[in-house]
Amino acid sequence: MNILLIDDDIVDIKSIQRSISAEHSGYMLTEANTAEQALNLIENDNFDVILLDYMMPKMNGIEMLLELKRRSWLNKMAVVMISNEHSESIILKSIDAGAQDFLLKSEVTAGQLKRALLQAKKRFELEKKLVDSYQQVKELAENDHLTGLYNRYYFGEALQRSIIANRTYRANLAVMQLDLDNFKNINDSFGHDIGNTLLQEMAVRFKGILKQNDLVARIGGDEFAFILTSFSSPLYIERIAQRILTLVTHPVIIEQRHIHVTGSIGIALHPLNGHTAEDLMRYADIAMYRAKQLGKNKACLFEDNMERDFQRKYRIEIGLRHANEHGDLAMHYQPIVDTKTRQVISCEALIRWPNAKIATNPQEFMNIAEESRLINSLGRWIIETAIIEQTTISKKLGYEIIMTINLSPLQLRDHDLPAFIQDCLTKHSSKGENIVFELTETALLESDNSVHHSVSAIKELGCLIALDDFGTGYSSISHLLTFPIDIVKLDKSLLDKVHVLPRYYHILKGLSHMLHQLRISVVAEGVESAQQVAICSELNIERIQGYYFSKPMAQCSLYVTIQDLNKRASNLN
Template sequence: MKNPSDYNKELRKKLIGISENTVRKNYYPELQERIHELELFRALIDYSTDAILLIKMPEAKIVDASASASLQFGIKHSDLTNLLFHYLELIDLSGNLQDVLENPQAISSEGKMIQCYIKKGNQETPLEITFRSVILGASSYLIAISRDITERKLAEERLYRLAHYDTLTGLPNRVLFLEVFRQAILYGVRNKLSHALLFVDLDRFKYINDTLGHAAGDYVLLASARRIKDSLSTGDMCARLSGDEFVVLLNDINDTHDAGAIAQKIIETIAKPFFFEGRELFISGSIGISIFPEDGNDCATLLKQADTAMYHAKEVGKNNYQYFSKSMQKSTIERFELESLLHRAIQTESFFLHYQPRFDLISNKITGMEALIRWNHPEYGLITPGHFIPFAEETGLILPVGEWVLRSACRQNRLWLDQGFSLCVSVNLSAMQFRTDYLVERIQTILKETMLPPENLELEITESAVMNDIKTSIETLKEIHEMGVKLSIDDFGTGYSSLSYLKQFPIDKLKIDRSFIEGINTNEEDSSIVKAVVSLAHSLKMKVVAEGVETKEQLKFLEDCGCEEIQGYLIGHPVPSRIFEELLTFPIQ
């Protein structure tokens, strides 16, 4: 559509020296057509959901506005035009608004975007305004396109809460706790203060959870969280690390014995009966205590010492607390033994892989699988990944272990490809692997060695891994993606991805964590979260994989949401390659 001023110029040229009758006869229909097009152009502006302002410079006076601008700024259209832009009283968050108004000529062709709030009564509405500088005739103008970003801000707040708070108990999670703990240590160093860390583990919780079910287990966790929190003073912090493990940070203690007094208070309140569906349930708490700076001066060390003390409390009878001491070396010795076993397992290639199928809800076929490591020790039997993977990450052994998994999965998938099964194998990358400067080169080497096409490989990376160093992460992900390898964000929602960064990552899929899938048919918050993640992924042109799908009801919900792929016990357990081939030969119905 042409600029209205261009039409006026053309008409003026045609009308000079022409009689009125000639104009009526020859140009009136064209004039009517131009007027109609101008009306359409005006309707296009007025019906835009974004507010559009035309601002005459340098006085910054609003000379025209779309109909939606009146609604967004809460000012009548007649009052809005001829109003100075400053009178909108925007709360500038970017600090660039004044510069835009004073130096409009400095705005690039892409425009200048600012974020601000506008206050209407007691309500503050977040706006994103894009300015562009234009010359119309002999005058200079700014075109301001203002978008209400309330929904986006709410989505970011929800994601922040998901990333920093435990969904069951509402307590801070590990991510937020470590952030606060690091700040407390820095403050303690500067001001020569002492802090205490309490590592709380619920005794007999697994028995209740396994015997009475997850509902009873969740009730006990929630009630325990409240009791622990109520035992603390203002300024102290309680967080849920995982499962039945909680940590408490006591800030600025005067005496180390104060930590023992709080620990005893927590033990006593946890020991009181829980009432669930007419039953009396009893558990106890074992607590380990480490002191800053006596037992360490960083988060990892103090957590480790408190964890060691907690296990010692369990060993001496449970339902008690223990301060860390250097004599508590048994768990440390066991860790050294595990490290030695891991080294030998790597050398002898004692690991093997199981494969869990991924089911495509659109084609109704198995289109991929996740490779999962297993370790069957000749003396100790099957050692679960949950036992040795965290330790491998801590010691750096995850690098050779992770490379073995990637090479083995690619080699096996090449064999299946030769048998006529074109599948995409998914392999988890640890944060440490992702941070190595030779990752891209190593992936290329393995693909070349195994002769697996890049499109038959998918790498899963956690949110926390990619958010650690944004600039480097984007570069690494782009290099991998340009190879043709697919990329997915694993356990989405359990870390923190700023939406502004997430859209910059060349990600193919978001993988929804199983913790949200469990409650989608019974928990309104979980179902809302899953719908929001699916909607977010699709808006960013990404597909969605839901893990931990165990029931047909969950499957139906996910189908209705538009989720593309599922993974979980409903489709198949992780199985050896031989059994997985049978699933391919005799597809799931």
């Protein structure tokens, strides 16, 4: 055992030398008369145990322990404090400062010293194991096992400390939250192993761009958060955010695949936007969702009105969940008329929320349903309710009415959706040929394998597929070729512009001709005047829908309205 004795009393040194020599146990003793001399020896040699005199000139034993701790040397060796003074206070101070044991010099014998040294060394080993175990647990508690970044817990603690420091130095601090756009599609398309590798690569990129005092953490599945300090202007933060977005968009090559992904960033500033860690995290999160709403692959700085918008959306979401669970939603139906016969041949099912406590419209609350993932359960209720109404109204009228049902992009990623539709058709004795599912072009723009699979599977059930909002600016002819489209619904804006810009007449004429060549039926939406009906008839648009014939109506009024429209059509013919 390699022992360092630190003592300035020659008599005490000789006594301890005799006690150690009496054991003949292979102990190696080195003496130091001052703290400075001892520190030099410790720096250049490895000692198992230090015998440290409590009363030393210039630096006493406690101060020596604190210096060893400051230099991180105290966790490398055991320490036994020795003293001529017996005091419980001194003993406790020594133990608290890091000593493993305490001995009175007057009571030191060869056997007692040996036991003290062995016990101190063993106690030190046990303490070291405990410290190492604590460090492992601490690392597990504070670090993300997948990426090696800090986790949400550590990020929150670090943010609290940064805010306190920021108040002291009156500096600036920014919190950024980044979410990878449509990351679920990566996992669904390529598997979770590739998704995990992508996250690991993003972590490496993020760490490489930050300054020494900045911090990045993974706080969720595909969510990262940053603490940025020491900047003079929000413009600097926006530049950093843009650099991070550029890093994200660079393709990642995994298993010879080029994986492309984008991100959305929300930014909150201290003290401009908030004064607590909770507020800054919440505001950065709100700003991030605003960035997604603006089209993704963007960075957005928090503004006060975002909080009001967020609270409104939150209240609508809570109310919508309650309405969905308690049957407070209703379906309305708008007739679609055959252009030649003016007979009602189909209806579009449209959801309504008649008793909403917050004034909202279907477009707003259905967007919120998508963002909150409520759309899957709500969408299934819409599908089944509309299919039930299709069979009910057909029996009343004595002929088959076709029912049109809207599907959102998220519903199309539900692998079980086709099976659910099949169950509804069987359960309610409805035929697939009498059900049309409307898709938006934005859904097809984000298409992946799951969307193609769902559309094809629904088509195999005999159902028809309609492409809605055609001509709104997203139109792509390729969708008509890559998806089994049966019907195209021309957006209301095209028909509205015919009288303002005559060339729109020729655009409509060209679209109608092209679609008929592809054997795709055409429906004109938003028909509100006899003149528009006449234009649709001239252009051979087979079906028309709009307020000219009927507004959307509740189920209880639908049968009477259809009968009335059919009667008027018979009189015209």
